[in-house]
Amino acid sequence: MSQTCGFVAIVGRPNVGKSTLMNRILGQKISITSRRPQTTRHQVMGIKTEGEAQFIYVDTPGIHIMAKDRNKAINRFMNQAATQALRDVDCVVFIIDRTRWSDEDQVVLQRLEHVQAPVILAVNKVDRLEDKSTLLPWLGEVGARRDFAAIIPISAKHGTNVPELEAEVAKHLSEGVHHFPEDQVTNKSQRFLAAELVREKIMRQLGDELPYQVTVEIEEFRDEGRVVHISALILVERSGQKKILIGENGERIKSIGREARLDMERALDAKVMLNLWVKVKRGWSDDERALKSLGYNLD
Ligand SMILES: Nc1nc2c(ncn2[C@@H]2O[C@H](COP(=O)(O)OP(=O)(O)OP(=O)(O)O)[C@@H](O)[C@H]2O)c(=O)[nH]1
Ligand SMILES: [Mg+2]
Structure with missing residues (x-):
């Protein structure tokens, strides 16, 4: 049998569970997650090779509307990184949160208008759906908004229906040689992960x-x-923020360091000696040049 391969962009507004889904598919933490919106800031690839098929998932920052307080260079960068990931993909997984449809979901849908690749709609977090009877009518309603290749209710957190989603994605890979060795799981370095x-x-x-x-x-x-x-080195915008980060008697920074170190040891399968420093660098998040030098580059 010949090899198949494909790029699969995972897009959606902030906080819908894009990174959680990618980690679930890969079976390990490739991309960070939190209950706060705008956790992911970069494109992060999660590569899964199964026999002849290679799936190259691309986790993206949440596409968001830039209100006055969110029109910073970093916000523009994040939206660009997400949009750029839609170029030349074989398939898109568009994630929404249960039966809600917000203005930002609408923005994502608009970004997808020019995308030729098949788009699969994943209705996530169904484990938290209070009234399950609302799901079926919703799938019909939301399905009218675009000609989706499939609409699949999932729970990225618990894995429900994720294999079904992967099977749907597999239909859209194209014939061609693999881009990555079969044991490679991401395009990002260990430094980046740290x-x-x-x-x-x-x-x-x-x-x-x-x-x-x-x-x-x-x-x-x-x-x-x-x-x-x-x-x-942890950079913050203001000295008050540095104080909060360090916490009383350094308790906060110690706790951040401890948790980060444990995850690093798991990921690197080695002992880690971690040193954290906090520095004020005023205006870094709204300064294109500072952002570039801090690694916020579009690939
Ligand atoms: N109950 C439940 N929670 C979920 C599910 N998927 C994700 N979450 C939670 O939703 C929150 C956001 O998840 P992320 O994966 O960080 O979301 P994201 O879309 O990557 O967010 P950004 O990177 O900020 O755009 C986290 O607290 C997750 O644990 C799910 O299927 N069920
Ligand atoms: Mg994310």
Whole structure:
């Protein structure tokens, strides 16, 4: 049998479960997740090779409407990264949250208007649907908004119907040689993953405003075999934010470091010595040049 291969963009507004779905399909944490919107900031590939078929999933930042307070360079970057992932794909998985349809879902649908590739609609988080009887009529209603290749209710968190979704995606791969070796699971480096894990703990542990003002840079990544030494610099916008991040007697930063380190040790299968530093870099999130130097580059 000949090989099949395909790029599959996972898109949707923030917080609908795109990264959770990708991790579920890959069976490991490739992309960070949190209950806050705008967790993912970059395109992240999750590569799954099963016999002759290679699926190259591309997790994307949530496509969002840029209101006055969200029209920063970082927001533009995130929307561009998501839109760019739609180019030249073999298939799109468009995720929505249960039976809600928001203005941002509408924006995503509009971005898909020019996409020729088949679009599968995944109605996620059905485990949390209060009234299950609303689902069937909703699938009919939402199905009228576009000619979807399929509409599949799923729970990315619990795995419900995810194999069915993958089987649907498999129909849309094209014949051709694999782009990646079969044991490769992502296009991102271990350094990138390390920085993301620190940011995930910040997203998960800190209050409302702060996580969006934070970015993480890896200053040192030294692999000594059994031990990996990692130094990460956490950049914030204001000195007040630095104080919050460090917390009373450094408790907060310690807890962030501990959780990030445990995840890193699991991912790298090695002991990790993690050092965290916090620095104020005013205006980094609205400065194109600063963003570039901090790794926010479109591929
Ligand atoms: N109950 C339930 N929660 C889910 C499901 N899928 C995702 N979630 C939760 O929804 C939240 C957002 O999930 P993410 O995977 O980070 O969402 P995302 O679409 O990648 O979000 P952005 O990266 O911010 O665009 C997290 O708290 C997940 O645990 C699901 O099927 N059921
Ligand atoms: Mg995400």
